[in-house]
Amino acid sequence: MTDASQEGGLAAVSVIVNGKRIQRFVEPRMLLVHFIREELSLTGTHIGCDTSHCGACTVELDGRSVKSCTVFAVQANGAALRTIEGEANADGTLSALQEGFRQMHGLQCGFCTPGMIMRAGVLLKENPDPSEEEIRFGIAGNLCRCTGYQNIVKAIQYAAAKLNGRTFQEAAE
């Protein structure tokens, strides 16, 4: 039976989160963002608008960027999930994107930053050397109310340059 894994109304969710296999039994109506924050205590993923507009809850699900406020945890069953907690390099140093956000002053209040970095990571995997226009189109599902985006775009350009073995020249404004 298709819902054999549901016991007492709970459904099994087995996912690989930041490289680690995790299983929980949750109500099917639990949203992925609540699963990440409340079941896994990974609170780097933020809930902003809760209506799939702002992108603060963006995580990587099987290599795609998704807004985890608009996905049920059960839909992620069997998938590989990456959150901001999995972003730093294995030795604990900052990833190219994290370094870019720091060097280019790509954040002010920081609320949108985890979503921005998760989205930018997939963007750079799909398009390792994007133009400024491609970056802006690629992060159009992530809202920032502080920066005006200028330094976020530069942060992503910085990371792209670094990952391509170049030095990003432009200074933060």
Add this chain to the structure above:
Amino acid sequence: MIPGSFIYHRPSSLDEAVTILAANGEEARPLAGGHSLIPMMKLRMAAPEHLVDLAGIASLKDIRAEDGVIVIGATVTQAELIASPLLAAKLPIIPETSLQIADPQVRYVGTLGGNVANGDPGNDMPAVMQVLAAAYVLRGPSGERRVEAVDFYHGAYDTALEPGEILTAVRIPLPPAGHGYAYEKLKRKIGDYATAAAAVILTLEGAIVSACAIALTNLASTPLLAEDAGAIVTGSALDAATIRRAADAARAIANPAADGRGPAEYRRDMAGVMVARALAKAHSRASKGA
């Protein structure tokens, strides 16, 4: 916002999905990408008792060419439509439209089937399907039937889909090679529904338009096939006066609501502007051969 409780089903075959849906009637909904349904559930505007996730059904995920028809499975995502070499070559209006839907994250998840089956007047693909003369394949407990995109929409969220039925695929007859196409959408920001939008497919023979279909998005409770506007263009050389007359014919059938996107008069006027722009772009893209 927390949706109401439901029982989650993840069938691995279409037959199984149809059986679950049919057994639960109005209390069951299919779930594709969920980017229309889940927000409705979070607002408690929808509260299905059974959710039938279609993600495990492999047969709904492919795009294939079949004897003069392109068949697109219901759970093909907008991102997959954008990435398809077959669509880029044969039906470029589809990726052009997908790129104007929502934002990158939503396009990874949102599906063609959901976009056309939901019946939301703001969805962009229904008008595109109408200009392409597409047919929807509906599978229910008593078998399969096909409904033309032009006959599918009865009102806002009211479609030909019966409880227990799943829209499994969209069948699109191949438009002639060298056809002109455009989807022009006016929106306030990325991710917004159209203030007004127009889809155009046309074919040129020499300098004369031999066939033209025009349809409108979010300008009434259903997508609108602008038959009069298409007829005005067909047989013309698409001079400025003809474009103006076609735009006016589209304005005449538009019946938009006044909302945050503007007063009805403005949105009706923009319907004409989108038609004029889409016609000009489609014309410029059409091959002058044949």
